[in-house]
Amino acid sequence: MSPEQGEPVIESFYHWFDLTGVLIMGVIGGTIARQKGYDIVGFLFIAMVSALGGGMVRDVLINEGTVAAMDTPAYLILAFSGALVARFVYFKGDIWEVVRSHGDALIAALWASVGAFKAITYGLPVLPTILMGVLTATGGGMIRDVLMGNEPSVFGGNQPTVVPAIAGATVTLIGAQTGNLALGAILGPVTSFTIFLVAYHKGWKVPTPNEKALVNDTAAFVTRLAKAAGAKSPSRAERGHRSVNAWRLAQIRRSVERRLAGSPDAHNEVAHDKANDILEDIGTELEPSGPGSETALDNIGFDWRGDSYAEKSGEDYKTMLDQILSDDTLTDLLVDKLEDRNASQSTPRTERRAGLERRRTERPADPESDR
Numbered sequence: 001m002s003p004e005q006g007e008p009v010i011e012s013f014y015h016w017f018d019l020t021g022v023l024i025m026g027v028i029g030g031t032i033a034r035q036k037g038y039d040i041v042g043f044l045f046i047a048m049v050s051a052l053g054g055g056m057v058r059d060v061l062i063n064e065g066t067v068a069a070m071d072t073p074a075y076l077i078l079a080f081s082g083a084l085v086a087r088f089v090y091f092k093g094d095i096w097e098v099v100r101s102h103g104d105a106l107i108a109a110l111w112a113s114v115g116a117f118k119a120i121t122y123g124l125p126v127l128p129t130i131l132m133g134v135l136t137a138t139g140g141g142m143i144r145d146v147l148m149g150n151e152p153s154v155f156g157g158n159q160p161t162v163v164p165a166i167a168g169a170t171v172t173l174i175g176a177q178t179g180n181l182a183l184g185a186i187l188g189p190v191t192s193f194t195i196f197l198v199a200y201h202k203g204w205k206v207p208t209p210n211e212k213a214l215v216n217d218t219a220a221f222v223t224r225l226a227k228a229a230g231a232k233s234p235s236r237a238e239r240g241h242r243s244v245n246a247w248r249l250a251q252i253r254r255s256v257e258r259r260l261a262g263s264p265d266a267h268n269e270v271a272h273d274k275a276n277d278i279l280e281d282i283g284t285e286l287e288p289s290g291p292g293s294e295t296a297l298d299n300i301g302f303d304w305r306g307d308s309y310a311e312k313s314g315e316d317y318k319t320m321l322d323q324i325l326s327d328d329t330l331t332d333l334l335v336d337k338l339e340d341r342n343a344s345q346s347t348p349r350t351e352r353r354a355g356l357e358r359r360r361t362e363r364p365a366d367p368e369s370d371r
Helices: 008-035 040-062 073-088 094-121 126-147 162-177 181-202 214-230 236-260 268-281 310-325 328-343 348-362
Strands: none
Touching: 008 040, 008 073, 008 094, 008 126, 008 181, 040 073, 040 094, 040 126, 094 126, 094 162, 094 181, 126 162, 162 181, 236 310, 236 328, 310 328
């Protein structure tokens, strides 16, 4: 549906309020330029962007015909007129701040409905229609803030402007969808401005998330519950951890016993000590510290740099170790390498093991224990 097919009364209503808003926003933009100490060029540009920026963005996105601000000379004339008014008339003080904030909110309420109405006349879907309303209401202020090197005020910490704009555009859209466009055109700006007034006088602001996140907080809570439950008895993970270590120790002990077969040192206690020493040498420090050493939150996140799995090398090492220990030949080779390394180092542990071996040889051998 083309703009010419829209209701003429509604179009005329919005047209005149749109022009009035351009003049008022030109004055407000010029006042901000004065506060920054800009020259006349700065006055004109800041006023033009404040008054026309949102509508220009809307028309470019809709992409139907020429941008209204360029097609209708009245828009630029009124925006520059507002800048000149602000250039030669000084507005300041608490009363002006109240007038400015309320005037800004009133124009934003009208423009939210103007943007939604224009999107409706070109047959845009629901979400783009609401977006056009919000951009028309707040786009100029955002562009102005960026040009002045400031963070756009609509991004947080200020009186809500986007929420009222969404409400106004939505009401206008509902009126159009139910066949009551004229009623929606009136109730849309009224709803938006009413929300602003309540928020302004109640001091409401859109909340910021800080460091809280619902999913992460829930995961942390569940983790704490699991820790509390696991503290009463060994967890399944802990029992599995112990059984894996026991299997590794048994594999190494069998290898040591094979090497000690027929030797005077062939004694189970000696093999046990050697097996324990070797198991320590091959990296039991890679085992996790126990159940609960990690939380669910440690394993959730985005891998922006591609290195979040680097810490898993310890797991790969243990997997390779288990594969080696499952083969007797590879296990014997591993024990050979470790014994050669330990033979070249004098450590308290090897000295302790040598003392144990001497004590074993000083007493009679027990045939049963040799087995």
